[in-house]
Amino acid sequence: MNKLFTSYEEAVADVHDGAVVMVGGFGLCGIPENLILALAEKNVRDLTIISNNCGVDDWGLGILLNKRQIKKIIASYVGENKEFERQYLAGEVEVELTPQGTLAERIRAGGAGIPAFFTAAGVGTPVAEGKEVRTFNGKEYILEESLVADFSLIKGWQGDHYGNIIYHKTARNFNPMIAAAGKITIAEVEEVYNVGDLPPDQIHTPSIYVQRVLKGSFEKRIERRTVQA
Numbered sequence: 001m002n003k004l005f006t007s008y009e010e011a012v013a014d015v016h017d018g019a020v021v022m023v024g025g026f027g028l029c030g031i032p033e034n035l036i037l038a039l040a041e042k043n044v045r046d047l048t049i050i051s052n053n054c055g056v057d058d059w060g061l062g063i064l065l066n067k068r069q070i071k072k073i074i075a076s077y078v079g080e081n082k083e084f085e086r087q088y089l090a091g092e093v094e095v096e097l098t099p100q101g102t103l104a105e106r107i108r109a110g111g112a113g114i115p116a117f118f119t120a121a122g123v124g125t126p127v128a129e130g131k132e133v134r135t136f137n138g139k140e141y142i143l144e145e146s147l148v149a150d151f152s153l154i155k156g157w158q159g160d161h162y163g164n165i166i167y168h169k170t171a172r173n174f175n176p177m178i179a180a181a182g183k184i185t186i187a188e189v190e191e192v193y194n195v196g197d198l199p200p201d202q203i204h205t206p207s208i209y210v211q212r213v214l215k216g217s218f219e220k221r222i223e224r225r226t227v228q229a
Contacts, residue, residue: 003163003207004192005214008038011186015044015151018071022107022149022178023051023061027080027223030171031060032153032188034216039153040064046071050107050147052100052174053077054084059221065093074147076100080223099127102144104177109146111180111209116145152182155218156205159189160196163210164203172204179205188216 005011012035015021021039025031036055039047040063047070054073055062062081064070072094078084087093098106099121109117118141122128132143154175157168165187167175179185187205192215 002161003211003213004161005212008034008188008214008216009041011035011212011214012038012042012044012151014184015039015042017044018046018048019044019150020048020050020148022147022152022182023049024152024154024173024175024178025060026052026170026173028056028060028221030155030167030173030175031055032155032186033060033218034188034214035153035186036060036063040067040069043067043069045069048072048074050074050149050178052103053079054081056080056223057083059219068092072096074098074103076103097127102127104174106144106147107174107177107181110148111177114146116143118142119144147181149178149182150184152178152185154179154185154187154205154210156187156189158191158193158198159187159210159213160193160198160207161213162195163187163205163207163213164195164198165189165205165210165213166198166202167204176205179209182209184212185210186212186214188214190216190218 074096102121123140128142156165158166
């Protein structure tokens with residue numbers, strides 16, 4: 001089945017107000033930047049965003065935040081965005097702050113069809129408030145529910161018309177897990193190949209998890225440039 005789209009507008013046409021949207025990337029590395037811009041252009045509102053962070057003030061998810069399109073964000077790190085800080089302190093956006101490893105596992109479990117799991121991360125802290133606590137082998141663990149999304153937006157390096165995806169180096173980060181946890185997964189990639197051209201044993205996300213593929217061009221911004229220790 002050919003899943004290649006040529007229009008970003010068409011690819012996000014059914015993302016609706018109030019949707020739960022997972023977005024791949026870590027900081028600004030490996031983010032689906034053109035799909036985020038397409039959501040900004042569509043002006044869809046009241047989104048619940050699940051991602052590692054909320055971008056920076058003028059790029060990535062920060063664009064949706066600035067346009068007040070995000071109602072809630074579930075993330076593990078929110079430290080690079082002044083507008084995010086302002087909206088949170090003003091009570092304008094809901095935040096569910098989750099430990100990094102727990103966030104990754106909640107997404108992975110969602111993609112695997114596992115509804116919940118126990119973890120020691122967060123025991124005895126505000127993260128555990130309102131959650132079931134059980135003891136295993138003399139140690140306390142809290143119950144964390146898995147995460148799934150109406151739509152997952154991911155960024156790959158190479159993809160084919162069926163939706164098989166290969167990521168490049170650290171851009172692999174959250175993208176594979178998020179690809180599996182979306183009811184509809186939309187992938188933008190740097191290079192598109194015919195089916196059969198990608199080495200099967202190097203594919204990170206199989207096509208079964210991807211419903212739409214687009215070829216994009218990318219700015220590939222970085223948050224901070226470090227040239228010496």
